[in-house]
Amino acid sequence: MNILLVHPTPPRGYWPRGVFLPLCVPTEMAHAAALLRQQGHQVLVEQRDIRLLQCEFDWDTADARFMTLLQEHDPAMVVFFTPTATAEETFRLAGMIRTRSADATTILACGPHPTALPEQTLGECPNLTAVLVGEWEWTLLEAAHQGRTKGIAGLRTPSCTNAEWLPRPVCTDLDKLPPPAWDLFAMEPITRRQRWLIRWLPLRTLNLRTSRGCPNACSYCAAPLTAGTGVRLHSVDYVMAMLERGLNSYPLDAVLFEDETFAADEGRLLQICDAMRKRGWSERLRWACCLRTDQARPALLREMKAAGCRQIEYGFETASDRLLKQIGKNTTCEQNLAAARYTREAGMRIFANIMFGLPGETADDMDNSLGFIRAIRPEVLSATAMIPLPGTELYRNLSPELKSRLAWGDLHYFGDALEGFNPTAMSDALWNRKFRQVQKYFVKPLLWHQLLRDAGDESSADVQFWKKNWRRFQRRHPFKALRLPT
Ligand code: SF4
CATH class of the missing domain: 3.40.50.280 (Cobalamin-binding domain)
Structure with a gap:
């Protein structure tokens, strides 16, 4: 067919x-x-x-x-x-x-x-x-x-009734899937030097997935929808074969492991690190991945660094234990701070995810999250407003009226706070004002600074644009610029 x-x-x-x-x-x-x-x-x-x-x-x-x-x-x-x-x-x-x-x-x-x-x-x-x-x-x-x-x-199908509906269980052996058919995709624009995959490093990067799923179920996360609950893993041999094919096919200098949580099985991750070192890839390749903060142990991070890992993404989300509990994150602020410290001690970069607009969040909670960012000084910050993705607990708790007003195109993590959606403990006016201010005086200028730092002596139009914005911010808001974790 x-x-x-x-x-x-x-x-x-x-x-x-x-x-x-x-x-x-x-x-x-x-x-x-x-x-x-x-x-x-x-x-x-x-x-x-x-x-x-x-x-x-x-x-x-x-x-x-x-x-x-x-x-x-x-x-x-x-x-x-x-x-x-x-x-x-x-x-x-x-x-x-x-x-x-x-x-x-x-x-x-x-x-x-x-x-x-x-x-x-x-x-x-x-x-x-x-x-x-x-x-x-x-x-x-x-x-x-x-x-x-x-x-x-x-x-x-449209005519399928609930009685006729047959769910399909997830495939338990991921290695049964043949490796990705990259040759059918336009790979040149993806694998050319870009800053997106391992942010903000201008590298020729390929994204790979070595597992599906996550051991947790946060109230806002849509990942378990298609991956199911729990984690399924490709074998180390499968991962190495996939990586080798990628290296033989494209002029790469980096790999992004896009798994929800790369250390779901610490033993397998150590084997992957070992296999990369034995093949000499730890010198040739830089790589990045995402860990849960409760998985970050100093010995593991040292092994990862030795195998070429340069950046770790963490979903810190907030500096409030109450809110972490509320969203079902199953981590604590202490674990978050420790993960950041261990990552730094191991010599790796930190990619921090912070979410604002959490259910029950106050203005003080938001300020504390900014204080947390100042304390850990991440190389990459993604600080967005929470959105209620269909299939999540957050979405299920929306009123029918709000559900009917949502535009699907609005439900992504690139934009402003979602209009009409305010699960925080703040009034709409305060939440919107506070979020706008955080974006304007903290998140955006910090982004320009981080991008400039990673651009080195590059002088492209993008770099000139970031430089202009960053300098203007420093001129107009010198005290705010001084308080940024640059
Ligand atoms: S830990 Fe991350 S991937 Fe897992 S459910 Fe939570 S947000 Fe999703």
């Missing part, structure tokens, strides 16, 4: 935002493409972010090229990978396909959004034939083999 896999962006007007394009390999899609091809299907991929980049963000031209692609390849099945922020764009593109081919094409959506809201997704987009719920590669393979969408576990 001719199958087209589409990786959409958020809608026009929402994307791209700011100066960064988060270009990376959509890993699940790359595995799905490999699996389908291995089983005899013809697979084509449309990366809308890269398509738009190539069209200089002329959306009409990108749409015209998408239609040409459909005309030339006439896929029998089109599958959209749909995180919530891309739902509206999935629906729009599905409409374009339907206009062209009436009912001849099977159009499917998979990923976090259709998994969280299968019936609503089908209701909002009648052009979809069905949605894939949960982990989707094997469901898609079965649908492609059978040439149908009814009666397949994990696949929900």
